[in-house]
Structure formats: C-alpha cells, structure tokens
Amino acid sequence: MTVFMNDLLLLNVCCFSAWRYCFYTLWVTNSQVTILDRVPTGIKGLDELLGGGFPEGRCILVVGSPGSGKTTFAIQYLHHGAMLGETGLYVSLDEHPEHVKENLTSYNWDLDSLEKKGKLLILDASGLRRANIKPDGPHPVFSPSSSEGLSFTELLRTVSKVVEGENVRRVALDPVTSLMLRYSEEVKRRRATIAFFDTLADSGCTSIVTSELKTSLMDRRFQLEEFLSHGVVLLHTLMHAGNVVRAVQIEKMRGISHDTQIRPYQFGPTGIEVFPRDKVF
Amino acid sequence: MTVFMNDLLLLNVCCFSAWRYCFYTLWVTNSQVTILDRVPTGIKGLDELLGGGFPEGRCILVVGSPGSGKTTFAIQYLHHGAMLGETGLYVSLDEHPEHVKENLTSYNWDLDSLEKKGKLLILDASGLRRANIKPDGPHPVFSPSSSEGLSFTELLRTVSKVVEGENVRRVALDPVTSLMLRYSEEVKRRRATIAFFDTLADSGCTSIVTSELKTSLMDRRFQLEEFLSHGVVLLHTLMHAGNVVRAVQIEKMRGISHDTQIRPYQFGPTGIEVFPRDKVF
Amino acid sequence: MTVFMNDLLLLNVCCFSAWRYCFYTLWVTNSQVTILDRVPTGIKGLDELLGGGFPEGRCILVVGSPGSGKTTFAIQYLHHGAMLGETGLYVSLDEHPEHVKENLTSYNWDLDSLEKKGKLLILDASGLRRANIKPDGPHPVFSPSSSEGLSFTELLRTVSKVVEGENVRRVALDPVTSLMLRYSEEVKRRRATIAFFDTLADSGCTSIVTSELKTSLMDRRFQLEEFLSHGVVLLHTLMHAGNVVRAVQIEKMRGISHDTQIRPYQFGPTGIEVFPRDKVF
C-alpha cells in the first residue's frame, strides 16, 4: 500500500481531485459495516476489490470481449466453491462442455476429479449437439430433449431442479446471449431478463451469468442486462499506448461497497489474476 | 470557498471567461428571490446545489448509468422525508422490494422501523413476482392483480389512491424504463410520459422518477423524458485521466436557480454524498 | 469593445485569419442598410446580436437542450411585447400553463397582471388535461374540445382566430415537437412544417416556435425544421474545459445581417441575459 501511495504522489499529482474520490471509495470499502454475506470468487485480487466476494444469493453479470476469459472466470468461480465444499453447476449454452474442459487444461484445476466427486455439475443446454457428436462422451449430466434448444422457462426449471436436488450453492450460465436474442421486442426481453435474474436469486445460489461486451470502446452504450442484474463485472480488452491490455472493472454491485476503478488482470497458472492496486492508464 | 477561489486562480487562469459564467450562475443561486417552496432531498451537498431542495409538488427525473445509485438516491430521498415526518411511497418496477432493502443495509438507515411506523410504504408494481417468490415475505404492501404488470393507467390510479389514503408527501418510482418501452411509437410514448409527469404533479407530492442513462459519453443524444420532466438530475460514471469518477449534474430544474456544473459524489455511511464545491475535470 | 479587442490581440494572435472573418461579420451587422422592420426580443444582449430584433412578421425557431430555457425565452419575448403594448399569445403544447407561470415566478415579471389586462393570452393546446386537473384553475383561456390533442390544422385555425380577434402581435408555440412527430414520413413532415411556418407568417405576427436540440455536440446533424424556418436561435449546453456553459448562437436569420458567433448567456432576475461581446471558447 505504501508503494501505491508513492505512485499516487509521484505520478498523479496533477489530477489530485479525481484521485481523491477514488481513494474515498477505497476507504469506504475497508471501513464500512456491511450486512450481506460474501461469497469469495477465488479470483486472485478480485475479492479484495469486492471487499470479500460477491454478495450471497445474488446474480452477477460478467460481461467480456472475445478472448477476455468469460468462461475461465465462470469455471474458476465454481472451482473455488468446489474446493470449499460447495457444489457448483455450470450451464453451457453455446460451447461443447467437453471443449470447455479441454480449454482449461492449462490451469492447475482438476475438474474431472471434482466432477466425479459430484462437486462440479455440467449441464449442456445448447440442445444442438445431442445427435451429431460422439454419443459416448461422459459430459452431458443433464441433457434437454427439445430439438431447438431450451426455452428460457424450461432452462430455469431444469436449473432449479438440479439446484434443489443436488444442493448446488453456485451456478454459472455461460453465455446468456442466445437466450436474450429470442426476444425481438425490447419490452419482452427486459421482462424475461428480470424474471431470469429473479429466479436465479430465488434459488438461493450465488450465480454468475456471462454476456458479450459489444465494443472495445470505454465510452459506449450500456446494455440492457447491465441495468437489471444485481452486479456487473466488466472484462475489457483495451488499447493503451499501443499495447493491448486486459482489465477488469466492477461497474456495479448492489448492496456492497466496492472498488470502482479499472484494474489490470492476466491469465496465470491458477486462472485469472487481478492486480487490485495497479492502474491501467 | 477561499480554497475554491484559489484553485480557480491558480489552475484555471487560462480559461477565465468560461469560469466567469459558472461563477455568475453560482451567484444567482445564492442571491435570487425564489417563490417555489423547497423540499430538502437529504442528499448531502445536493441541497446546496439546488438552493435548498427540489421545488415542491414537482416531478424530478433521476437519470443514471448502471451502478450509479439511482435506487439509493430514491430511498435516501424518502428516508429523509420520513425522518422529517413525511410519509413516502416507493414504487418498485423491476426489482424485488426485499432485495431493494437488502441492498441498502450498508447505510445507517432503519428502513424496517420506518416501514412499521407507516412512514415508508413500498409498492411492488412489477406484476411479475406474485407467484414464484416466497409468499410469506412481509414486503408487498400493495400487490397488483394483473398478471402482466400494471398498465401506465392502473399504476397511476393505484399510486393516487395510496397517496390520498396514506397522506403521502414523497413518491419515488424506480425505474420508469419498462413503462416507457410499452409505447413503440414515439408520439404515443411522448403523450404518455407527459400524462405521467402531470398526474404525479397533480397528486400534490414531490416525486422522483428514475431512468437509465444510455451511454457513458458526456456528449450524447438527449432522451425524451429529459425534455418533458420538471427537473433532471444526472448520475454519471465518467472516465477522467484513467480513473472512473462518479459525478452528479443538475441538468434542469424548472422554476428555480441552481448550480449547473458537474460535481463528484461518493457513497458513504449515510448514502450519497455530493461535493458541491469540487470539480470533476 | 476596447477590452474585447485587447483580448483578441493577446489571446488569439495565432489564429488571426479566423477572427478576421468574425470581425467582418460584426462590422457588417453595424453598417449595413436593412429594410425589414425589427421586433425587439427584450432578451438583454440578444437584440444587439440581431441588429435590433427579429425581422417583423417572420417565424423564428428556438432550438434548445433540456434545461436551456426555451420556455423562459418564449415568455420573456411575449412579456417584452406586452410591456410595449403588444398583445402576445402563448400556446402551450406539452406543459400545464399553470406550471409554466409557476416556473417563471423567480423572474420579476408580473404575468398575472398582464394576463388580466388581456396583454398576455395563454392557450392550453395539449388536449390532454381537460378532465384530470383541477377544473377551477383560471388558466385555460381557450381550451380545445378534441380528446386527442389538436391536429396541426385545428391548432393553426384556433391560433389564427385568436390572433385576429384579439389583435395579437406576438405568438409563441412551445414546443413544436409533438406536432411534428405525427408525421412518420419525412416528405409529409416537411410539407406540414412548411405550411405551419407559412401560416404563422401569414398571420402578420412575429412568432417563435420552440424545438428540442437532440444532442450536446457542436458537430451534429441538422434538424429538418432548421432548414425550413425563417430564422434559428440555438440554446446550447456545452462542456468546455470541464465546465458546463450555456451559450446562444444565431444560426440563421433570413433577410437581416446578424452576429454568427456562440455567445454565453445566463439566467438573471429579468430572464435570459446574453453577453454579446464575450466568447465561450
């Protein structure tokens, strides 16, 4: 923290007032009494920005650009819960569950072992692949029977059943985009999204839902689901001084104080690592 | 104020003329005779920018980005009234009323006690959650019977009835977005919005209505409701010199003089705190 | 003016050529012979920019952002006429006439007295509020009988009748936006707008029509009505060097020479005050 303060004094002396409010925010994080229980994410550095973790029982939106690690974030969150003994459910809406696991073999997580112990459940909810992939794969724990993919309602019912039957504590849906595209009228999409977030919250689990960040600009139009979720974590891919930099920003987290700045992250052997005291710009 | 003037002299000597008009505006705020009664918001610093509070009997729009604290603003406004003995009505259009209260437990407000005393009324107007949430929750003071959410007219009628029956002085609707999306034609949306603001004003209450700020840009297209409301408070989330800064701006307040600049704010133990003499840029 | 020239020499020596043409323009304003009679606006500083006032018998468009004072501009214009003995007609298309007057109580104008003397007529043309507001209010001088608001044609006929019957010299319609939204096809909207401006001009009055400025950007798409009106006054809300600044610009005024620069304004005890020799940037 001393180094951080030095940086502050040396480099940012000219924009003192702006820093002041950031600092206030951070101070609030550390000092304020909060009542909501926290669920640690297991993402190095992020829990510090959140003051401990996600608020329990809420549904958090993770919005990221292509290649920003949305799926890594989701599985890392479930993996951490599983290591703490909490059963997690991963709902794959676009990708082969088998590919998801292959993509994460570079991290030191033993997903197969967790799956065997019943601590990690994987639901293939795309409804696309029943027929045309190798039928002997072990992965589809629960497989939908509809041919056109699960409807919003069916999906929620299935998730609720699994959550109740298997005592699930953490849910990750990855990504929500296809579901939302089914509603062409904004008013209906909005209602469905509210119902969706409410049902996940009513399940008692602490959930994350991933979504696609449409643009690489910092200044942008906000997306519908950012207003309706209980919390929003943004995974940016930014250009800065000719470099591509990955950065995380907690845009919103209802009910708790949290850091609001844009912080760099990278992929390391244990998954996503956030640098909670460094700045991107 | 002396420090403020020194800042002005030291840092902004090169853009003297622009400052001059800001200063005029501030001076007007302090000196001018106004006739409209004021309703203090209870938001630290904001009443100073408003020259005392909102004009009595008007309907003010609070437009904010995701995570900017629109709901905090709304409840803080009602809480302050309740502490002064004025009954407040909170109309929740998207969120669980129960979640709303949970989200605000980090502030030192005793909402349950105010609710029990009948000083804070909460209306769940989403029409979505009657069936699928725990039926034994104490929160739905007034619950709509329609299955698809309240229509604009029904909502206004319900609000009017509660206002009259319970001697409500302050109303907060949070957020108005879903209601407005029902009108696909701009001409109809416009008429409905005027009728909506008028009815709230006719109720005799001083009301706030929250709405979603669509973009993080300072330069932007104005939204329909900004032209039609009696006043507009913007809650920005701005990027400045690599920092994320929260800032409030009174864009418009018919009938009274007010500060027009962009001022930083933060979340503290008592809710939103505005720094009325500091600048963001 | 000496101070102004000094400013010019000291601060803008590097962009000499651009200033030169502004100067030419100003010079033209002061020296050129004009034949159209002028109607003084009563807005301090603006008449100087206009070389005396609006050209008589024309219809001027006042386009402003939210909170820029479009209604203040309109009533101030009528108030000034009334003080000179000219009867004025205010046509309110969105707002309660009663609210309009309340909003202007902070200015030292005795609108009620002018109304009683018949020098200020107020027409509530929204067609929305006949039933649901207090019926004993004194304000609706002329009230439409249609339930859905006046049509373009009906409105023009009513205005013409009042103008003729009451010997009206100044008309203000505030705002024209709802009327224009009724035409979804651009070609029809264009024709209706031309007819509308022509009829107002044919009435013999000098009229102003307010409209909404859609964006806070200086660089922007021009709006249809700017091309079709006889004159355009823009009321900007600009960001400059971190400050919000209000500024007026005479974009167009057919038939007369006028200042073309962007000039600051503020709200003072007598209404809008323009600083005709100062610059915003």
Place this chain on the structure above:
Amino acid sequence: MTVFMNDLLLLNVCCFSAWRYCFYTLWVTNSQVTILDRVPTGIKGLDELLGGGFPEGRCILVVGSPGSGKTTFAIQYLHHGAMLGETGLYVSLDEHPEHVKENLTSYNWDLDSLEKKGKLLILDASGLRRANIKPDGPHPVFSPSSSEGLSFTELLRTVSKVVEGENVRRVALDPVTSLMLRYSEEVKRRRATIAFFDTLADSGCTSIVTSELKTSLMDRRFQLEEFLSHGVVLLHTLMHAGNVVRAVQIEKMRGISHDTQIRPYQFGPTGIEVFPRDKVF
C-alpha cells in the same frame, strides 16, 4: 499574394508536402487550357476559384447548412446574369417567392425592376400556397394547378417550357430536397436524380440546384446528389478555434480545373463575397 506566400513560409513550414500539392492545384488552375465556355457567377472571388465561372450548359449543385446562404447564392447568380442581359428563372420549391425577395432587400439588387423587365422570372413550384395566401400578390409568374405540389416530371416540363418560351439562360432550383424525398427506394431516387440533372443540362441553360448539407462535420458521408451532379459547391458553417466561420469549397467541377481548398466567405452589400486566397484553418 506575396503576403500569402509569406504566411506559407512562416506558419506552415512543418507540413510542407501537403501545401505543395495545393500549390500545384492552383498552378494548374492558372495555366491549363480549357475548352468549355464559362458562365461567370457574379459571386466575388468565386469566379477566380473556378477559373472564370461555371462550365456552360451544366447543372451545379450548391449544398449548404442552415443559414449558409443557399438562396442568396441562387438569386445572386441569376441577378448577375440579368445584369449581363441573360434571362434567369428562379424556381422556389419551399419558400414564398415574396419572402425570398424580402429576405434579399438588404443587398443592393433591384430585383423588382429586373422582374418587370422580364430578366428575372420566378416560379412558385411548391403547390402549397395557391389558396391560403393573399391572392393579389404579384409574384406567382407561373402557378401549378396540382394540389399536392408538382411531380418531378411536371416540374421539369414546366421549366423546359418557360426556358424555351422566354429564352432563359440561367436556372436556379431552390431547394431540391422535397423532390428527392418522394423516392423512398435509393435506386429510384438515383435514377430520378440523374434524369433531373440531364434534363436541366439538355435545356441548354447553366443551372444551379440547392440542397441541404446534413451535418456540420468536415468528415462526413457524401450525399447521393454529390456523385451525380456535374459540379458541387459546398457552403460550410464550421467551428474553428471557438469561432463560427462560413467557408466555401468547390468539391467537384467536371470538365474544368478549379481550386479545391476551403475558403472563407461573408455576406456583404453585394451578396456573398469569397476570399479566394485566404484559408480557414
């Protein structure tokens, strides 16, 4: 010109290469042999940029922002022709011909006298105003009988008849926008626009057609008619260093060499005056 060169050396020494090509262009203007006959515009300074005037028998598009002087340009062009003995035809598509003349009384042009001598013909082609304006006005030389405005074809036929019958040498249509809006499909609008420009060219006259510049940006999408006309003159309203500056640019002039830079202009007693050797930026 010496001063101009000095400016060049002193101020722009760092962007030498760009200037070089501008200079080449200017040189070409002065030295090249051209075969097309020229029609002097009468606009001070513009003919110098054009190397003498518009190419004879062509149809030139004048595109301008609101208040840029499109109508002044059109009448000034006809007035100059009339002073040289060439009959001119002004076709008014939006504006009262009577208003057009009123708007130009500040210039030292005796339009009424030219009209009486038959050197200036005015055609009211809006088709809107036959009934509702004072019927005893002297202005509608030729009045259409259709109630909904002239069709493209009818208009062209009427213009052709007048051109032939009255030995017209110069035509100005002001503005073409309403005509083009009748075609909702781009492919049809394109065909109609080509036919329109061809017919005007086939008439043997040298014509100008005004159109609306949609945006105040230098970088912009080009408009359909700019590609299809024989020449394009742009009348910009630009922001430069905080000043509003009027500037003309010859974007295109098929068949002749011409200056390509952006040059300031102003309104003087004789109409538009272009400063052909000055620069805006």
Place this chain on the structure above:
Amino acid sequence: MTVFMNDLLLLNVCCFSAWRYCFYTLWVTNSQVTILDRVPTGIKGLDELLGGGFPEGRCILVVGSPGSGKTTFAIQYLHHGAMLGETGLYVSLDEHPEHVKENLTSYNWDLDSLEKKGKLLILDASGLRRANIKPDGPHPVFSPSSSEGLSFTELLRTVSKVVEGENVRRVALDPVTSLMLRYSEEVKRRRATIAFFDTLADSGCTSIVTSELKTSLMDRRFQLEEFLSHGVVLLHTLMHAGNVVRAVQIEKMRGISHDTQIRPYQFGPTGIEVFPRDKVF
C-alpha cells in the same frame, strides 16, 4: 530515392518502427519475382506503385469520393491502351457519353480520333436517355433497347459480345453503383457482384470498375465490393492541416506485390499524376 531516404531520416526518426515495415513493403515490390503479366495504366506514377501495372486479365475496383476523378482515371486507362494499340470499351452507366468527353477536353487526349479509328468504343448503358436527348448525337455506339436500364445480365452479355466482336483488351465500367442498388438483400448483392467480377475476368480483358467512396474519413467501414474485387484503388479527398489533399492508395491487388501507402496526386495536362515517392501526412 536518396532524397526520400533523407526525408525519412530527418523527419520520421521518432516513429522508426512503422517506417520500417513500409520500407520492407517497397523493397518487396522491387525485388520479388512475379508471374502475372502487367497492363500499364498510363497513369503517371501509379504504375511504379503497382510494379508495372494492373495484373493482366483481372478486374480492378476504383473507389473515389465526389470529384476525385473516377471517370478521368477510367478514360485515361483506356486512352493509354489505345495509344499502345489495344482497343478499349467504356461503359457509361450514369453520365451522357457526350458529357464524359466534354469533361475531358482539358486533357491533351484526342478521344474523337481514337473513337474514329475504332480504338475507343463507348457504350451508353444507362437506358434512360434514348428518347429525351438530341437524337442526332454521334455518341451511342451501342444502345440498349430496354426502357428501364440494362439488367446486370443483359449488360454483361452486351459487354461480352462487344469484347469478342471488336477484340477489346481493356474495359471500364463507370460507375457500378446503380447496378448494385438493385439488390436490396445483401446476400443477393454479394452473389451478383461476384458473378459480375468473374464474368469480366473471364472475358480475358483487364477491366476497371468505378464505385463511390461513401465517406471522407480514413477510418471507415469497408464496402462489400472491396472484399470481392481482385484489386482496389482508392481515390481519397482528405483534409490535412487545413488543406484539402487528393491522395491515391492501392488497398489491395491480388497476385502482385505493390506499394501500400497513401500517395498524393493531382490533375495535370495529361490526366491524373501520382507522386509515388511523396507522402500525404
């Protein structure tokens, strides 16, 4: 070239790495073995950028802003071929062939003589002008009989017949825009465009097709036809340091190495002249 290297060293020493890759590209142009035969364009400086000319038998797209000289480019290309004994075919899709020739009289090309010798063929493919222009003009070598313009297929069949019958080596279609507008669905427009380019390539000729550059911005959305053609030459009109500058850029040229930078050009007595070693910025 020495001067060029000096410029490089003196002016751009601070952005060395970017220059380095430009240099590599240039080096490749000079040293690499290419197998495709080249067709010299006759445009001074451009052949140097192309390493000799267009690749033989391909169809090149020339995309330009209004007034950038698309037609000049097309005819200059055919003229150069004709001077080398190769028959050229010009297909005019919007403009009077007679006007095209008039517009080019300022260049020292004897088009009439080439036309008489049968070295330059002109096809009026607009299908618009058969009836309403002077029927005794000598220009329509081949005139379509359809009344609504040639269809894509008819046009290609006509072109193929002329190419075969007259032993044409170079074809120029100017411009392709109207043809492409006939397809409202993007998928059909894409297919038609591919078929169009293929047919021209199958004819054995080396062809150019002109198209309209929609915007004056360097950063822009690419147009469909840029992806589908065998090569793209862009004719920009750029603003740089307050000057309007014309610049050419070879965006793409399949099968050959070529310069990729933006190079200035101007119109001289012999047509377009490119400065292949100068830079615009």
Place this chain on the structure above:
Amino acid sequence: MTVFMNDLLLLNVCCFSAWRYCFYTLWVTNSQVTILDRVPTGIKGLDELLGGGFPEGRCILVVGSPGSGKTTFAIQYLHHGAMLGETGLYVSLDEHPEHVKENLTSYNWDLDSLEKKGKLLILDASGLRRANIKPDGPHPVFSPSSSEGLSFTELLRTVSKVVEGENVRRVALDPVTSLMLRYSEEVKRRRATIAFFDTLADSGCTSIVTSELKTSLMDRRFQLEEFLSHGVVLLHTLMHAGNVVRAVQIEKMRGISHDTQIRPYQFGPTGIEVFPRDKVF
C-alpha cells in the same frame, strides 16, 4: 530478446505499468504447461506468438480487411501442412480456385505439385461458376450440383465426406461471409455459426475459417463469429503516423496461452511473415 528489452527500457519508460502486463503475458507463454497439442501454422513468427501453433482439432477464425491476405494465410497454412505430409482441403466460397492459385504464384510454393500428389485438395463451393467458365480447367476437384450454391448443411456434409475419405488434417474455408448472410435473424445466424464451428471441430481436423473485418478502426463493435469461434486472428490494416501498416493480433485462442499484442507483418517470398517481437505503435 535483449534488444527487445532495451527498446522497452528506452522508449516506453513512461508507461511502465501497461508494459508490465504484456510482459507477464509473454512470460506465461514461455513457462506454462499446456496439454493441447499444437499444429504449426507455417507462418513465420506467428507460431512463436502462439507458443507453437494452433491448438489441435479446433476451428480458428481469421478476420481481415480487404487486401490483408486472408487467402494467403489460408493457403500458407495448408501448404505448410502439406510439406509436413498432412493433407489439406481448401474450400473456396467466393473466388475462382484457378484465380486463387494464380494470385499466389509470386510465393515460392509449388501448389500444382502438391495438388497432384493429393496433398492439397481444392473444393469450389461457390456453386456459381460451373457453366460459365472454361470447362476444361483442372481445378474443381469436387463440384456441387446445386445451382444456387451449397447450403450450410450440404457444405458441411461434403467437407466431412472429403475429410474422411481423403484423410484430411487441415481445412481452410475462405470466406464464411456469404454463408452467414443467409440468416437474417441474429438468433438463427448464431445457432448456425455454432453448429458450423462444432462440426468442423468434430471432424478432427484443425481448421481455419476466414471472415471480413468490417472497419479499419481499432475501437470497433465485435462481430458475432468472434465470440463463437475457438480462436480469432485479426489481420489489420492500420493508419499510424501517416503510414499504412499491416498488423496481426491474436485476439483469442481458447485453451492456450498466447501473445496478445499487435504485431507488424509483411508479405515476403515465403508468404506472410510476422515480426513477433516488434510493435506497431
């Protein structure tokens, strides 16, 4: 690497923190244990950025601007495989296969010889050209019988059959754009794209699919297929300091660590060459 570090120290000392994360990323590339097998691309420098090559069995998207070398990339990838003994299949969706080969004659690849040995298979999948090109060309190895181009399903079935029958290890589809345009609803396009990528992955081959980069801006809206593919390689054409620079960026590569920066590339005698340690800005 020493030179690289020196560059870092000398030039970028002021933006240390941003570099730090790039460096971390690179370090991870070199040290981390990865389980997915790699398929070397044969593109000089790119394999270094990828830590060896593409992950085996995945489908990689190559998105490029016009002229960026998408087809060169595709064939170079197949050529390299063929040199290693792996059979490659090129599926041409827009371009003549014969033209594709002609365009690549400037590289020192003996495609004909590889084709004869059966190491390079070429599938003309446009369905457009069967009739109207020379029927005696040797190139269409497999030719579709449908007249309107292959449907998504047919194409995939054909590709699968060839892959199985000919023991293909590498597939390149170039480009996917026409296929995606067939779906006007976004929800259907999304489903089809997922199915498409899955089927290619299920074939066991390591595939690349090219797509069109819609804009030259670094800040842009992401395209649907970037979210759905297993990996994304971007081929940019950038403006930097007045120069056009080609640059490659690995936006995403599921399952492996990779460099994330923007690196320059050029076309050399052996195809695309990436400079993996240089920077563009």
